[in-house]
Amino acid sequence: MSILLKNGRILDPAQNLDIIGNVLIDMDQVVDMGPEAMDDLADEVYDCTGMWICPGLVDPHVHLREPGQEHKETIVSGTQAAAAGGFTTICTMPNTDPPLDNPALIDFILDKAASPEAGGVFVAPVGALTRGNKAEQLSDLAALKRAGVVAASDEGAPVQNSALMMKAMEMCLQLDMPIMAHCEDASLSKDGHMNEGSMSAMLGVKGIPRSAEDIAVMRNCILAMQTGCQLHIMRVSTWGTVELIRLAKHLGTPVTCEVSPHHFILTDEMVKEFDPHYKITPPLRTQIDVDIIIQALQDGTIDCIATDHSPHASYEVQAPFDEAPFGIVGLETVVGLTLTHLTHKGLLSPLNTIEKLSTNPARILRLDAGTLKPGETPIAQVTVINPDLEWTFDVNKTFSKSKNTPFDGHKMKGKAMLTFCGGEIYRDSQFEGSRYRSVM
Amino acid sequence: MTQRNLLAIRHLEVDQIEELIDLGQELKKRVNESKALPDMSGLVMGMLFFENSTRTRVSFEQAAHYLRMKSANFGQAGSSMSKGETLKDTILTLRYERLNGLVIRHSASGAPMLAAEYFGGPVLNAGDGQHEHPTQALGDAVTILERKGQIKGLKVAIVGDVLHSRVARSNAWLLHKLGAKVNFVGPRTLMPAHSGMLPGDVFFELEDGIEDADVVMCLRLQKERMNGTMISSIGEYAKMYQINKQTLRWAAPGCLVMHPGPLNRGIELDDHAADGEQSVITSQVENGVFVRMAALYWCFGGGRKKNSSEASTSTAKSTRTTKAKPKGKAKA
Numbered sequence: 001m002s003i004l005l006k007n008g009r010i011l012d013p014a015q016n017l018d019i020i021g022n023v024l025i026d027m028d029q030v031v032d033m034g035p036e037a038m039d040d041l042a043d044e045v046y047d048c049t050g051m052w053i054c055p056g057l058v059d060p061h062v063h064l065r066e067p068g069q070e071h072k073e074t075i076v077s078g079t080q081a082a083a084a085g086g087f088t089t090i091c092t093m094p095n096t097d098p099p100l101d102n103p104a105l106i107d108f109i110l111d112k113a114a115s116p117e118a119g120g121v122f123v124a125p126v127g128a129l130t131r132g133n134k135a136e137q138l139s140d141l142a143a144l145k146r147a148g149v150v151a152a153s154d155e156g157a158p159v160q161n162s163a164l165m166m167k168a169m170e171m172c173l174q175l176d177m178p179i180m181a182h183c184e185d186a187s188l189s190k191d192g193h194m195n196e197g198s199m200s201a202m203l204g205v206k207g208i209p210r211s212a213e214d215i216a217v218m219r220n221c222i223l224a225m226q227t228g229c230q231l232h233i234m235r236v237s238t239w240g241t242v243e244l245i246r247l248a249k250h251l252g253t254p255v256t257c258e259v260s261p262h263h264f265i266l267t268d269e270m271v272k273e274f275d276p277h278y279k280i281t282p283p284l285r286t287q288i289d290v291d292i293i294i295q296a297l298q299d300g301t302i303d304c305i306a307t308d309h310s311p312h313a314s315y316e317v318q319a320p321f322d323e324a325p326f327g328i329v330g331l332e333t334v335v336g337l338t339l340t341h342l343t344h345k346g347l348l349s350p351l352n353t354i355e356k357l358s359t360n361p362a363r364i365l366r367l368d369a370g371t372l373k374p375g376e377t378p379i380a381q382v383t384v385i386n387p388d389l390e391w392t393f394d395v396n397k398t399f400s401k402s403k404n405t406p407f408d409g410h411k412m413k414g415k416a417m418l419t420f421c422g423g424e425i426y427r428d429s430q431f432e433g434s435r436y437r438s439v440m
Numbered sequence: 441m442t443q444r445n446l447l448a449i450r451h452l453e454v455d456q457i458e459e460l461i462d463l464g465q466e467l468k469k470r471v472n473e474s475k476a477l478p479d480m481s482g483l484v485m486g487m488l489f490f491e492n493s494t495r496t497r498v499s500f501e502q503a504a505h506y507l508r509m510k511s512a513n514f515g516q517a518g519s520s521m522s523k524g525e526t527l528k529d530t531i532l533t534l535r536y537e538r539l540n541g542l543v544i545r546h547s548a549s550g551a552p553m554l555a556a557e558y559f560g561g562p563v564l565n566a567g568d569g570q571h572e573h574p575t576q577a578l579g580d581a582v583t584i585l586e587r588k589g590q591i592k593g594l595k596v597a598i599v600g601d602v603l604h605s606r607v608a609r610s611n612a613w614l615l616h617k618l619g620a621k622v623n624f625v626g627p628r629t630l631m632p633a634h635s636g637m638l639p640g641d642v643f644f645e646l647e648d649g650i651e652d653a654d655v656v657m658c659l660r661l662q663k664e665r666m667n668g669t670m671i672s673s674i675g676e677y678a679k680m681y682q683i684n685k686q687t688l689r690w691a692a693p694g695c696l697v698m699h700p701g702p703l704n705r706g707i708e709l710d711d712h713a714a715d716g717e718q719s720v721i722t723s724q725v726e727n728g729v730f731v732r733m734a735a736l737y738w739c740f741g742g743g744r745k746k747n748s749s750e751a752s753t754s755t756a757k758s759t760r761t762t763k764a765k766p767k768g769k770a771k772a
Binding site for chain 2: 200205273274318319320321
């Protein structure tokens with residue numbers, strides 16, 4: 001069946017394309033795009049007037065929690081949430097239980113993601129950099145690569161030993177595979193629960209200093225510079241990290257980085273009365289950090305936006321702040337938050353917004369995604385966003401199994417309305433003429 | 441009858457602090473003169489002490505005893521929490537076991553806020569992590585008032601491990617709100633790196649910090665922290681920050697010496713400071729009982745007037761009934 005997305009604003013940073021026009025999808029492929037009318041070629045026509053037609057969004061940093069923590073999220077529920085958020089490809093992190101350190105587990109992930117009940121989005125697994133995710137001994141990275149991982153990461157278990165990290169980089173360079181680095185000096189962050197600052201001092205909560213992140217970022221950049229390994233820094237949260245990455249890039253280091261919406265919107269002051277919904281790793285920092293992160297998004301120092309979707313069961317979050325787990329869900333709020341807090345404020349152009357949410361993460365992780373160009377992706381990955389739709393996030397309507405977010409009830413402007421990954425996999429109920437709100 | 445929580449001094453308005461202090465003083469007088477006390481019989485307080493504590497627990501039990509309340513003790517060891525139950529579920533269980541209120545001590549800062557949310561109130565914070573210990577500060581305030589007559593205008597030095605001290609935070613908020621000048625004194629390693637939101641000035645040299653102080657509050661050093669990365673040795677700490685005959689000369693004449701206990705005698709202070717005329721340490725302990733009586737009475741809806749900013753201090757919902765009828769006997 002052919003589908004025509006009609007009269008939308010086509011935004012494709014990979015082609016530097018920002019035009020009003022139509023996109024025709026046929027036989028699961030984008031077959032044509034442009035300003036010309038193609039109504040007579042399509043079986044079904046969607047009026048996208050006032051909306052953006054973009055390459056499917058790509059999230060480089062998602063926790064699907066399966067295997068082992070299915071009470072928080074599953075591959076099925078997580079991919080459905082991803083489709084509802086406008087994503088067509090997501091990278092799932094390896095700190096599951098057991099960790100994704102062997103090919104059988106990668107097969108398991110890929111099989112589950114391809115099952116009919118899943119959300120229909122591509123899942124790109126990230127392998128555990130170390131065996132058992134213990135940060136002690138390298139995983140069999142070649143076998144993981146053969147099994148289909150797109151990168152290796154020490155997510156959840158930051159490698160403290162510099163010699164081990166250097167060996168990991170040498171190995172990943174040989175395998176032509178990026179390392180996604182969790183940058184945290186554990187000796188500085190140990191027992192910390194929030195940003196070390198005035199608020200932590202007042203609340204009597206052990207703080208995590210900026211230096212815990214900055215030192216690890218600097219070390220990893222130095223090692224990447226020395227080895228030539230492609231390094232992707234996850235979750236930038238401090239101004240110091242921004243400056244260090246800027247310097248490293250200036251020196252020619254093959255380094256990229258991501259930021260999560262909460263780190264360009266929220267600050268540690270919001271922890272206030274010990275609300276665990278604001279307990280995130282790395283912790284929420286200060287307004288200075290937020291301001292410099294936004295500048296870095298604008299000037300390209302920060303390459304992409306990642307949700308760091310980290311589901312936790314409600315009973316785990318309903319705990320004293322010190323005992324609550326780190327992290328929040330984010331797949332279904334990222335478009336609204338990014339457009340509300342960056343794009344509509346004129347801080348990012350629409351084309352740059354899509355670049356951060358799709359083109360750049362696809363490029364960094366060498367994924368077959370991030371563009372509308374016919375033939376560039378195995379099947380069509382297209383997201384339609386209504387940038388002007390004002391809505392309020394209701395966490396009870398999420399597809400995720402978990403509801404840990406500080407953005408429940410948050411008013412936003414901008415929402416993913418349609419997600420295509422081959423066929424239509426999500427259509428928002430607020431889309432005009434919608435028959436249903438669904439996930440395939 | 442309005443029920444309310446006592447979770448942190450930081451949340452209280454000045455008139456609420458004054459009301460609690462006045463109540464404590466009045467109740468002390470009544471106890472000492474064997475006069476009638478509020479009768480809160482029929483009420484059962486759950487005493488949830490998830491951290492070791494003797495003095496605070498006994499003090500609350502004694503306060504409850506004077507008010508004819510019953511107390512039911514819960515500790516983490518042997519409790520459902522040691523079997524993996526969450527704090528939320530423990531609190532809900534106690535709520536539906538029809539306890540009338542909770543006194544909670546917990547190693548996590550903010551745990552009493554969570555308890556208040558799920559219990560519905562009244563909940564009294566008996567010390568949470570490194571956050572606050574409000575009844576300690578109230579007892580200390582009564583002690584200062586007895587000796588100095590007022591708090592406004594005093595200079596109070598809080599000396600020692602400010603970083604980890606809930607006593608320091610509660611006292612600083614109370615003293616600041618009542619018009620005292622607060623100095624925090626201690627080594628950089630035991631001082632918050634960013635103290636801007638705490639109500640006091642920071643000094644690293646003892647002499648500078650306690651100069652002309654009317655009150656010196658020593659904080660207990662947790663010995664387990666002493667030989668790690670916090671400070672090089674106990675001996676060095678004592679040499680730099682001990683309150684003793686020599687260092688007390690830097691403070692104002694008649695300066696009070698206080699300590700929340702338990703003392704590390706010979707470390708935070710020497711015998712002269714601990715046992716001398718300037719020491720009010722035993723009064724602090726005694727007054728702790730009376731302000732805890734005041735706190736229990738206040739939380740169950742006693743007191744002279746309606747709370748002016750209840751929302752900031754209480755999440756208690758008035759859906760629960762209580763037999764507390766103090767009949768306004770306690771003047772404030």
